[in-house]
Amino acid sequence: MKNTQNSLGAYLKKHWKTVVFLVLVLIGIGIADQFVNSFMRRLLNLSAIYTIVALSMNLVNGFTGQFSLGQAGFMAIGAYTVAIFTVPVGLRSTIFYLAPMAPLLANIQLPFVVALILGGFLSAGVAFLIGSPCLRLRGDYLAIATLGFSEIIRIIFTNTQTITNGALGIKSIPTINSLWWTFGIALIVIIACFLLINSSYGRAFKSVREDEIAAEAMGVSLFKTKMTAFLISAFFTGIGGGLYAALLGTVDPKQFYFTLTYNFLLIIVLGGMGSISGTIIASFVVTLGQEALRFLDEPMAFGLDLPIFRPGLRMVVFSFLLMVVVLFYRKGLMGTNELTWNFIINKYRSIKSRFTKKAASAQGGDSK
Secondary structure, eight states: OHHHHHHHHHHHHHTHHHHHHHHHHHHHHHHHHHHSOHHHHHHHHHHHHHHHHHHHHHIIIIISOOOOOOHHHHHHHHHHHHHHHHSOGGGHHHHSOSSOOOHHHHTOOOOHHHHHHHHHHHHHHHHHHHHHHHTTSOHHHHHHHHHHHHHHHHHHHHHOHHHHOGGGOBOOOOOOOOHHHHHHHHHHHHHHHHHHHTSHHHHHHHHHHHOHHHHHHTTOOHHHHHHHHHHHHHHHHHHHHHHHHHHHSOBOGGGGOHHHHHHHHHHHHHHOTTOHHHHHHHHHHHHHHHHHTGGGGOTTTTSSOOTTOOTTHHHHHHHHHHHHHHHHOTTOSSTTOOOOHHHHHHHHHHHHHHHHHHHHHHHHHHHO
């Protein structure tokens, strides 16, 4: 007991800045949950969900170096699992009015947490079936295969009327509005990813990314390593999909087109392929940035009917801004770096040194 207390004290002493930061984050979540309006709360919830899914995608694409595009399909599995098992039994006959719900599922209702975890495991199970053939492919072939399976999942959900209500989707899902759900789970996923990447598994992921031949020569099983990353990614994506369904209160197949996967790909490229903190920052930048530019889609945004402001302009401007960022930061905002205290201090010293040198050279020029 005494050794445990000593080790805990030593850890807190070494990482006290991180502990203080986490406490401040929790306080910030509590304050925001109480005082922000419903619209802003919804945006923050969506940002946290995007963080979960983008981090999951980065495990495969960024840290393991495999080009997978199946995220929308795994999100759909998690979302529909939560929808099917949390909708009140009494409302199911009104929702499934074209064809009654399958008798095996009609009277089963699970608590939200249980349905959420079940959605994660079902996503991982499907990922295992998909990954067995697909992960033997590389590069663009893997991307096309996973994208194809994602579309197959969406089409299956569109045509299984007695389970998913087909193209009509499922409504009346019990919603979550509190930030604690999304941010709490996002925090768990962030910590899990950080611990995973800094473990022997994470080192195996990175070795596969850097050089598959060298990794295999060192005894790393390429297929097992890729499959591990793929399953963990699918599990967390399923969790994110379940939260997405609970946030919106309704799901239908149109929400899970392959374009949704491109949103997450955009986030991890913008934040940095192989950076946890970069992915977190980019998730909030993309989600909040798209909403901040929404006025560009409204012709009467400034009280005048200006021909330039038309639906779609928002995404054009947002895409242009992202192109500018990528041109100047080709490895993303963070590259493969993490936003640690040492990184912040070194960045500050670098900027300070640069300005000092410029000031010194300017003074030297004036003296001449």
